Amino acid sequence: MNSALFVPKQCLLAMLISLATVPALAASPTLKLQPWPHTQEVSINALGFVPGQSTTERLASAREGLLLLDAQGRELSRLEGAFEGLDSRALGAKALVASLDSTRQQALLVSLDPEKRQWGKPLYLPARDFPVNGLCLYRDEASNLFVFLVGEEGKGEQWLVGNGEHLNERAQRVRGLPLPPDAQTCQVQDSANQLFVNEEKVGWWAYPASSEADAVRVPVAMRTPFGDIQQAAGDMAALPGGLLGLDPQAGQLHLYQQDSKGWAAKASLALPGLNEPESLAIRSTQTGLELLLRDDDNGRLYQGQINWQPASVSLPPVLPTVAAIGQSEPVARQGDAADDPAIWVHPTTPALSRVLGTNKKEGLLAYDLQGKLLQELPVGRLNNVDVRTNFKLGTQTVDLAVASNRDHNSLSLFRIDRVSGELREAGEIPTPLNEIYGICLFQPVEGELYAFANGKDGRYLQYRLSAPDGVVKGELVRQFSVDSQPEGCVADDQRQRLFLGEEDVGVWAVDARADRPATLNSVIKVGPQLHADVEGIALYQGAGNDYLVISSQGNDSYLVLDGEPPYAVRGAFRVGLNGTAGIDGASETDGLEVTSANLGGPWSVGMLVVQDGRKRMPEQTQNFKFVPWSEVAKALRLP
Structure with a gap:
């Protein structure tokens, strides 16, 4: 039962008494409804307002x-065809109109210039393999334009169709969305990033509208006996903080x-004289709400006014968005496979650098800077990986990658050829951990290398790595613990400090030197800025500016802090989709890595690599996204 919809009698009486003493707009909502004259020669099936508070024009879809x-209600302009359903958004000085072409059985979008009364060239979505019942538009925080399709048998889809004031030349499918089996219509409230869908025999549902969101839903209202809907959940209209729905x-x-x-239910208003009200459209006015009905x-057709507006709702801050290129x-x-990246910088030819990534169901992967897979090393379920240069392997000098191996609760080691970048297995170091998890490397001086490995029980083990006879060995030199499950870690070689994440607690700093006390010092706690789970941690070390980058998985963002005390927060950002390049955003991020090395071209001041837990556009298995650090610095105005 939706407890928000149940009001005890004594509370209801108190509410009625209090409402009688406040201004009309806050009193019990009332509806004034009257017939609306319209063009009689057409069969209108859906109504809408032209976007913009100063406009008086209306929109309608019809069989004509x-x-x-x-x-x-007099006709000013017409786009010939047979159409069903309607939604609109502002497109600069124009309006973007979405509808369903009944003849072609396809969704379309078309611009309208209300002043010139001219329709643009329609953009058609590809024909679907399911009947489309309804559609609705959505503009996200980065001004990307989407259309949602509501189909039969619970099929839903989200398509990218434009950005800002422009429509794309073609629509791109972003993701499928499981919806109720008898859903007929949808609406989106842009500022809250909420998608509303009806389930006629059950109620109205709210979903996250973001293209990177999980497909979870919460009830807005349910049919009796679980809510106040008497018969059926029909058409609806959304506005900031509120929803209106027709039974x-x-x-x-x-x-x-x-x-x-x-x-919470605010009111149920009767619609006298209407036998089967549908096609609800609303917009806010200074005195309440204006609405259209059929x-x-x-x-x-009918038009009317309601002397009510929903109260404002506190929304999360809008974070800047950067795009992966x-x-x-x-x-x-399949499933939760990709986890943690590392960046190996070629010593002489930066363009030949590699991005390493773990597949925790298979092994280690190596990509070039364009994302092409160059190597797969199927050595087991690797979780985290880190890289350091100039390691003495017998008489040879190699670069070394070390990963945590969950199959063997060990450290898997790989030598990297400093000319070709090729990786080869270089041995394995067993650990006493029952469930090994994270790994990071620490190189305080040349010729000295340490590995920190953690387990799900909170233990950290510090090993000194060496290979005087060509076989890598690990000597356990220190142990310490955190109170709950740890996550990623990163070492600051220059300042001999280790940063480590505790999933539900925050980030700590500890002296990385093996002969020093492992005293935990808080860097940042989980709270308004850092949302659990705390996942990957990386360190950007530039010319005079060091920054910690943390995966704030709970709100699909990335937090940037100064790399030195007092660890001031520089801001947070999200990795959004890049429609031009056909690259989706990143979310549910586990591991990440960053370098300040000049890798050439867009990577001239460094690269950020983040694991993408939800690969979309198209929907595929997980992968890693490559982001120019220059775009992060620009978005957060870093010095």
């Missing part, structure tokens, strides 16, 4: 075309307010 109407069989319009606990029983090929295993 898409229509631009004046406030009196066409009961002839009621329901008003809902969102708050920190969920959704009676599906006889095709008559490259990505790796997807890993060769």
Whole structure:
């Protein structure tokens, strides 16, 4: 039962008494409804307002075309065709209109210039392999434009169709979305990034609209006996902080307010004279809400006003978005497979540098800077990986990659050829950990190398690595613990410091030297800025500026802090989609890595690599996203 919809009698009486003493807009909502004259020669099935507060024009879809109407219902312009459904968004000085072409059985988007009363060239989505019942538009925080399709048998899809004031030349499918089996319609409230979908026999649902979000849903309102919907959850309209929904069989319009606990019913308004109300459209005015309705029983149209507006809702801060300009090929295993990257910098030819990545269902992967897979080393379930240069392997000098191997609770070692970049297995070091997890390397001086390995029980083991006879060995030199599950770690070789993450607690700093006490000093705790789980940690060391980069997995963001006390927070950002390059954003990130090395071209001031836990556009197995550090610095205004 939705407890937010249940109000005890004594509380209801107190609410009614209090409402009687406040201004009209806050009193019990009332509806004034009257017939709306319209063009009689067309069969209108959906209504809408032209985006913009100062406009008086209306939009309509009909079996005879898409229509631009004046406030009196007179036709001003028409796009010929047969259309069903309607949604719109501002597109600069124009309007973007979405509808379903009944003849072609395809969704389309078309621009409209209301002042010139001219329709643009339609952009058609590819024909789908399922019947499309409804559609709705969405503009995200980065001004990307999307259209959601609601289909039969629970099929839903999200498509990228434009950005800012421009439509793309072609639409790109971003993801599939499981929806209720009898869903017919949808609406999106852009500022809250919420997608609303009806399930006629159950209720109205709210989903995250972000293209990187998980497909979870929460109820807005349910049918009796679990909520206040008497018969059916029909068409709806969304606005900041609120939702209006039609129960066409009961002839009621329901008003809902969102708050920190969920959704609460505010009023149920009767719709006298309407036998089957559908096609609800609303917009805010200074005195409340203006709405349009259609009676599906006889095709008559109505307009009205409601003296109510939902209260404002506190929303998370809008974070800047940067786009990846490259990505790796997807890993060769399904599910949660890709985990942690590392960056190996070629000593003489930066363009030949490598991005290493772990596949925790298979082994170690090596990519070039364009994301092409160059090597697969199937050595077991590797979780984290780190790299250091100039390691003495007998009489040879090699670069070394070390990964945590969950199959053997060991450290897997790989030598990297300093000319070709080729990786080869270089041995294995067993550990007493029951469930090895993270790994990072520490190189305080040339010729000396340490590995930190942690387990799920919170233990950290520090090993001194050496190979005087050509076989890598590990000597355990120190142990310490954190109280709960640890995650990623990174060592600051210059300042001999280790940064480590504790998933639900925060980030700590500890002296990395083996002969020093392992005293934990708090860098940042989980809270408003850092959202659990704390995952990957990396260190950017530039010319005079060091930054910690942390995967704040709980809100799909990345937090940047100064790399020295007092570890001031420089800001947070998200990795969003790059429509031009056809690269989706990154979310549910586990590991990450960053370098300040000049790798050439867009990587002239460094590269950030993040694991993408939800690969989309198209939907594939997980991979790694490549982001120019210059874009991060620009977004956060770093010095």
